[in-house]
Amino acid sequence: MRKKLSAASRTTHERNAQIFCISLLAFMLAQWLVFYVYANINNILLAFQRFDVAAGQYEFYEGSRMFENFGRFFKELFADPKVSKYFVNGMIMHLVTLACLPLSIMFAFVIYKKLPLGGFFKVMLYLPTILSSMVVALFFRYFVEYGCEGMYMxxxxxxxxxxxFITDNTRAFGTMLLYSFYTGLPGSLLLNLGTMSRIPDDLIEVGKLEGFSLWQEFIYLTVPMMFPVLQIYCLGLFTGFFNAQGPLFAIYGNRLGAAPENTVTFGYYMTLQVIGDVGGNAGDNRLNYGFTTAANLTIGLVSIPIIWGTKKLFDRFDPEAEF
Amino acid sequence: MENATKKHYKRYKPPFTWRTVTRKIFPVAVWSLLLIWTIVFLAQLLWGLVTSVKSAWGFYIDPIFFPKGKEMWQFSNYAAAFKNIRVQITNTETAGFFRMLVNSLLFAVGNAFLSVLTAALASYILAKYNRIRWVGALWAIVLITNYLPISSSTAANIKLLNDLGLFDSMLGNWLWSCGAFGAVFLMYYASWKGLSWGYAEAAFIDGAGHFRTMWQIMLPMTRTIFGVLFLMQFITLWNDYMTPLIYLPSFPTLSYGAWLLQYTTNYETADITVKIAGLLLIAFPVFVLFMCFKEKLMGSLTIGGLKG
Incomplete structure (x- = not known):
């Protein structure tokens, strides 16, 4: 029979536990302090800075020009109809992704219930996850441009x-939305399946005895039991609401003006400001670093109440939901 | 009596309401939609595969079906893509396929291993030592930082890495990837939560220390989840072309090279058939990996678990 730890050895054990936790987490915490905490502080500071090309360094805006970068962001957003449109485009593209969520859960449910061809569907739905998003996007582009053209002929x-469909300014945005919907449908298949497979068999059995159809099982058993995961999805979806980029970078590249004007999203526009045309360490792009950082910071701050509001809503709807 | 009941059930027809229709249609409708999606996706893949082995002339004549005639096939598209996946690093330096392959492996294996290892260790502490007050507080911080929509911008990250002397450095990128408290952390945390602490208690009674218990008893029990998360991270990183493009200009990877190939317009790469072959070249290794570890990869994964 195993003996229990004595009181003295329990104290030593607890002290050792503290030392163990500190020593194991020390590196990760240091990394987190540098690459999360300091990175965010640096992010805030950069939002008030500009790049001085002559001196080759970043300088703070002074006095009344302190909020210059934020001013440029708001000016572009509200005074430049092009940028306002980019912003709306990004939101629409993100909403399309949001619209895929219920369907992706239904797809997972069909596979979970082992309907015919379930195993095959599972592999097919997972394929876009393992293939590069760039490969999937460019395949789609070429298929629409050449494959569908061949079928049409x-x-x-x-x-x-x-x-x-890809280059025409009046059609390209619709094509990009179709792409976002098409690639959003598989969703997080593995997580959905993993979560569904953990629903207790007893509950499903009770449902069967009650005469539940698949629809009723889905609505009254599966969805409520997946509530914590749905909550995570919804919170995660809101984080990209204002700066969704879509497949534009993969499909149109990093050359300014390559994408049709009507398709450009704010996220893509911001990316091009930083790495447009020539790559990450290009001198001229540094002139936009302060501006894009100010935009990123403002969007982040605006998103906080939306996310917390959503969280509160979920808590009110089902306060027992836990992570 | 029993027969009469059966008869009664047979005769009974539920009233026609939208609710009954929904019940009946739901599985058929979702299944059909899934089938359509699969057919479109497969058609696209198959079209890409066929196109990648067509000659430019064969593609011009018939852009959809299999090449007709020997002269319409052109497997050398792959050789052309292989030769032309290259990135100009400086005016005098160019990275070819093999250099990019090494970079891809360093980038994907290094980052995947470090990110999963740090997440495994950190989540172990937070899941199993949460009786310690500051560990509990740390868990709250982790949750908040995961759901706060604030993250430093690409520009700020470039500046930060430059300031730290880690920009365009593989080592710097590895260090950056050691962030232990992200999505991988949450998945590992869920698996630690499901693992009984009784094993550790038994080891403590037998005289094992905390580190030994974690390293020799607990961590090996999660080797499947470690492997699955490593593979998932590896695949994601192998496919990632943006990070090398932005943060590692001297370490171009194959994904970056294949993306760049799409916008290269020299004589050999102007054909769409070569461009598609280039895309398939980088998709092939992850496809093989996926087929080898399909069962493991598609096992149970969950964030947060279920209610109740």
Whole structure:
């Protein structure tokens, strides 16, 4: 029979536990302090700075120009109709992703319930996750540009009448939305399946005895039991609400003006400000660092109440939900 | 009597309401939608595969179906893509396929291993030592930072890495990836929570210390989840072309090279068939990896678990 730890050895054990925790976490905490805490402080500071090309260094704006970067952000956002449109485009693109969430859970449910071809569907739905988003996006681009054009011609259409879905300014945004919807449908398949598989068998059995159909099982058992995970999804979805980029960088590249004007999202526009055309360490792009950081910071601050509001709403709806 | 009841059930027809229709249609509708999605996705993949082995002329004549005739096939598209996946680092320095392959492996294996290891260790402490007050407080901070939408901008990250002398450094990138408190942490945390502390208590009674208990008893019991998370991270990083493009300009990876190939317009790479072959070249290794570890990868994973 195993003996229990004595009181003295329990004290030593607890002290050792403290030392163990501190020593194991020391490196991770130091890393977190540098790459999260300091990075965010640096982020805030950069929002008040500009790059001096002649001196080759960052300098703070002084006096009344202190909020210059924020001023530029608001000016562009509200006074420049192009940038306002980018902002709305990003939100629409993100809403499309949000619209995929219920369908992706339903897809996972069909696989979880082992309906015909479930195993095959599982592999197919997981494939876009393992393939690079860039590969999937460019495959889609070429398929729409050339594959569908070929089918159109095979059906008797004339090549010159085939719409330019990727490059035409009036059609490209719709194509990008279709792409976001199409690639958003698999969702987080593994997490959904993993969570569903942990629903106790007893509950499902009770549902069966009550005569639940698959729809009723989905609505009254699966979704409520997945509530904590749904909460995480919803909170996560709001974090990208204002700066969603979509597949634009993969499909149109980093050349300014490559994407049709109507498709540009605010996230893509911001990315191009920092790494547009030539890459990360290009001198000229540094002139935009302060501005993009101010925009990022403002968007982050605006998002906080939205996220906390959503969290409160979830708590009110089901206060027992836990992580 | 029993027969009469059966008869009664047979005769009974539920009233036609939208609710009954929803019940009946739901599985069929979702299944059909799933089938359509799968067909479109497969058609796209198959079209890409066929196109990648077509000659430019064969593609021009028939952009959809299999090449007809020997001269329409062109497997050398892969060789052309292999040769032309290259990145100009400086005016005099260019990275070719093999250099990018090494960079890809260093980037993906190093970052994946370090990020999962640090997440495993940190989540172990937070899941199993939460009786210690400051550990409990740390858990609250982790949750808040994970759901706060504030993260430093790309520009601020570039500046930070430059300030620390870690920009364009693989070591710097590894250090950066050691962030233990992200999504991998939450997944590992859930698996630690599901593992009984009784094993550790038995080890303590037998005289094992905290470190030995973690390293020799507890951590090996989560090797499957470690492996799955490592593979998932590896695949994500292998596919990541943005991080090398932004933060590692001297260490271009294959994904970055394949992306750049799409915008390269020299004689050999102008054809769409070569560009698609380039995309498949970088997709192939992860596809093989996926097929080898399909069962493990698609096992149970959960964040946060279930209610109740």
């Amino acid at each position: 095979a059906l008797g259409g004339a090549k010159e009448n085939y719409p330019l």
